[in-house]
Amino acid sequence: MIVVVNFSSRKDGNCYRISGVIKKHFKDKKVKIYNFYENTYSSCGHCDYECFKKRCKVNDGINEIFKSIVQSEETIFVLPNYCDYPNSNYFLFNERSCGFFNGNKDLLNRYLSINKKFIVVSNSCHTNFYDALKYQVNENTKPEILYFNSRKFNQNPIDGTLMSNSDAEALVHDFLDSKYLEEESAMAIVFYKDLVLTTVEEVYDRPTLSLPKGHIEKGESVLDAAIRECFEETNEVITKDNYVNKLNPFEITFINHHNKLVKKIIYPLIFRVDKIGELAAKEDRIKKVKYLPIGEFLLKCTYDNVKTMIMEAISK
Numbered sequence: 001m002i003v004v005v006n007f008s009s010r011k012d013g014n015c016y017r018i019s020g021v022i023k024k025h026f027k028d029k030k031v032k033i034y035n036f037y038e039n040t041y042s043s044c045g046h047c048d049y050e051c052f053k054k055r056c057k058v059n060d061g062i063n064e065i066f067k068s069i070v071q072s073e074e075t076i077f078v079l080p081n082y083c084d085y086p087n088s089n090y091f092l093f094n095e096r097s098c099g100f101f102n103g104n105k106d107l108l109n110r111y112l113s114i115n116k117k118f119i120v121v122s123n124s125c126h127t128n129f130y131d132a133l134k135y136q137v138n139e140n141t142k143p144e145i146l147y148f149n150s151r152k153f154n155q156n157p158i159d160g161t162l163m164s165n166s167d168a169e170a171l172v173h174d175f176l177d178s179k180y181l182e183e184e185s186a187m188a189i190v191f192y193k194d195l196v197l198t199t200v201e202e203v204y205d206r207p208t209l210s211l212p213k214g215h216i217e218k219g220e221s222v223l224d225a226a227i228r229e230c231f232e233e234t235n236e237v238i239t240k241d242n243y244v245n246k247l248n249p250f251e252i253t254f255i256n257h258h259n260k261l262v263k264k265i266i267y268p269l270i271f272r273v274d275k276i277g278e279l280a281a282k283e284d285r286i287k288k289v290k291y292l293p294i295g296e297f298l299l300k301c302t303y304d305n306v307k308t309m310i311m312e313a314i315s316k
C-alpha cells in the first residue's frame, strides 16, 4: 500500500491535486490518501501527558495515519509552505507521534525506515523544510524533497492550479520514479588570509551567497574545472600551485531551467592565494564577486552544507 499524507488545510488546492497525481502514478497499487483538511486533529494538550506513561488519551484518529505509514510500502507527504515553514498541521502531526510511539523504539525504527518522499509547495526557505523533515527518516538518510516554485510554472501559488501545467505534473512522476538527470560540478574554495572568495548568484530570483562552481566538462579533471569555473565566474586567476586539498563531495537536487529534476554531485577543492586579482562578475546570473571575512560568510551563507564545508576547509 502507498500512503499519501496531504497536510494542506484547503480542499482542491495544490497539495490536494498533487495527491491526485500521486494516486494516478500508482494506479496499479492501493493508494490511501489522508487529507488534513477533512479532519480535526488536535495538537498535544488538554491532558496530563499520559503518552509518557501509558497511552495518549486523545482519540481523534491521528494514530491511524501513523499505523498506515508503518504498514506502507512507501509514504509520500505533501506539504504547503506557510510563511517559510511547513504549515502547522505538519508540526501537529509530528507532535502527536509521541502518543503513537509511546517509547516503543522498534516501532519508531520501523516507521523511520519506511521509504518516504516529500513534496513541498511552494518554494521559500528550503532549509526549514529539510530540518523539519529529516526527523521522518533514519539518521543517515537525507530526506528526498521536491520543492515546487509555482511561479516557475507560470502559476500563482494561491490559485492551486500548479498541476494544470503538464511540466509540473511530469516532475511529480519523475520524482516518484526517482528519475534524475545526473551532473557533476567542481567548486573552488579560495582563501586569501582570513577571507574567502564568494559570489552572489541569482537563484529562483533571489540573491544567494555562494562560492564559485560549475559543470565539469567531458574529459576535464575536477581540478581543471574548478580553476576554469573560478576564472569564468569571478575573473580570479588560480593555478595548480594554489591548490591545497580536497573535501568530500556532496549531492544536491534541484529543478533546472528546462523543468527537469537534476541530481548534482559537487566536488569542493581548496585553494590559497597570496594576492587578490582583479575581480569581476562575468556571468549574467552572478551579481557580485567579493572576498568576504570567513566569519561574515558563515553568518550570511544560505546553505548549511556549504557552511559546514568552509569550517572543514579552514581546518585543512
Ligand SMILES: Cc1cc2nc3c(=O)[nH]c(=O)nc-3n(C[C@H](O)[C@H](O)[C@H](O)COP(=O)(O)O)c2cc1C
Pocket (backbone or CB within 6 Å): 008, 009, 010, 012, 013, 014, 015, 016, 079, 080, 081, 082, 083, 084, 085, 121, 122, 123, 124, 157, 158, 159, 160
Ligand atoms: C498563510 C500562508 C502563508 C504562505 N506563505 C508562503 C511562503 O512563505 N512561501 C511560499 O513559497 N508560499 C507561501 N504560501 C503559498 C502556499 O504555499 C501555496 O498557496 C500552496 O499552494 C498552499 O497549498 P494548497 O494549495 O494545498 O492550499 C503561503 C500560503 C498561505 C495561505
